[in-house]
Amino acid sequence: MTTTSAQDYTRGVLAHDRRILAKTITLIESSLPAHQTMAREVIDLLIPHTGKAVRLGITGVPGAGKSTFIESFGTMLVGKGKKVAVLAIDPSSVRSRGSILADKTRMEKLSVAENAFVRPSPSGGTLGGVARKTKETMLVCEAAGFDVVIVETVGAGQSEVAVASMVDFFLVLMIPGAGDEIQGIKKGIVELADAIVINKTDGENVAKANLAKRQYEMALHFLKPFSSNWTPPVLTCSALEMTGIEEVWETVAEYTKRLGATGELEAKRKTQNIDWLRFLVQQGLREWFYKKPYIQKMIPPIEKEVEEGAIAPTTAADRLLALLDDQ
Numbered sequence: 001m002t003t004t005s006a007q008d009y010t011r012g013v014l015a016h017d018r019r020i021l022a023k024t025i026t027l028i029e030s031s032l033p034a035h036q037t038m039a040r041e042v043i044d045l046l047i048p049h050t051g052k053a054v055r056l057g058i059t060g061v062p063g064a065g066k067s068t069f070i071e072s073f074g075t076m077l078v079g080k081g082k083k084v085a086v087l088a089i090d091p092s093s094v095r096s097r098g099s100i101l102a103d104k105t106r107m108e109k110l111s112v113a114e115n116a117f118v119r120p121s122p123s124g125g126t127l128g129g130v131a132r133k134t135k136e137t138m139l140v141c142e143a144a145g146f147d148v149v150i151v152e153t154v155g156a157g158q159s160e161v162a163v164a165s166m167v168d169f170f171l172v173l174m175i176p177g178a179g180d181e182i183q184g185i186k187k188g189i190v191e192l193a194d195a196i197v198i199n200k201t202d203g204e205n206v207a208k209a210n211l212a213k214r215q216y217e218m219a220l221h222f223l224k225p226f227s228s229n230w231t232p233p234v235l236t237c238s239a240l241e242m243t244g245i246e247e248v249w250e251t252v253a254e255y256t257k258r259l260g261a262t263g264e265l266e267a268k269r270k271t272q273n274i275d276w277l278r279f280l281v282q283q284g285l286r287e288w289f290y291k292k293p294y295i296q297k298m299i300p301p302i303e304k305e306v307e308e309g310a311i312a313p314t315t316a317a318d319r320l321l322a323l324l325d326d327q
């Protein structure tokens with residue numbers, strides 16, 4: 001049985017071999033130490049071939065039709081000659097840790113397109129629903145020659161913040177005519193948006209969508225834009241009827257052109273890389289801490305003291321951390 005080397009993975013990805021691309025992503029997602037070591041070597045070899053794709057994050061309120069929108073949007077881009085990769089982050093099953101939404105089956109047309117690649121990934125419960133290795137997977141897709149890499153979030157809490165921190169453009173999907181309790185999207189998520197798109201603007205929803213558009217424009221007016229060169233617009237579309245979809249892409253293209261010309265886009269990516277480094281260091285330190293045998297031995301009795309109210313959680317944390325000084 002032949003062993004695939006880091007060079008084999010790299011050559012396959014750069015040759016746009018879809019089978020090797022899928023194997024490389026599986027390698028990246030693996031938790032086995034040997035696979036993680038190999039994955040890091042592959043990523044280092046691929047890094048010089050990344051950075052040319054448009055990185056697009058998409059989230060939305062429940063019922064916003066994210067998968068339908070992405071399929072229509074991706075199909076439109078493929079029709080324009082673009083190569084599109086979709087990384088659909090699935091909520092993980094608590095028991096099996098496997099994907100439970102099967103996004104690939106929800107994008108049947110796009111997933112079989114020659115210039116499209118749809119990859120559902122289980123979140124594994126990390127980063128608030130975002131797969132831990134999404135950043136690296138995105139880079140692999142860029143190296144494989146994809147022009148647009150779309151990351152779809154599960155639309156829950158911290159996942160939006162995580163995705164927004166690794167993409168160029170963050171798009172938030174809304175639906176017309178829903179009350180605040182249904183829209184259920186936090187102000188913080190709206191602040192992350194580079195554009196708000198009201199989907200399902202068709203049939204009887206048109207008037208409601210136009211009203212919602214004005215309301216969101218007014219809300220965005222009171223938020224300070226992160227860039228003096230970009231004011232997040234509110235757009236309407238119908239993914240089902242394929243209307244307004246091209247305008248969304250034109251908005252993304254205008255954004256990347258404008259911020260690219262000022263150097264803001266490059267600066268944003270550099271900041272994202274440093275933020276990602278710091279996150280990985282923090283995560284690594286946490287895992288390293290809890291793997292220490294003497295820490296594992298001391299946690300149960302200290303937790304019991306906290307549970308019984310004998311000591312405060314802050315005191316317990318200090319006691320555990322002090323164990324590192326004793327070693």
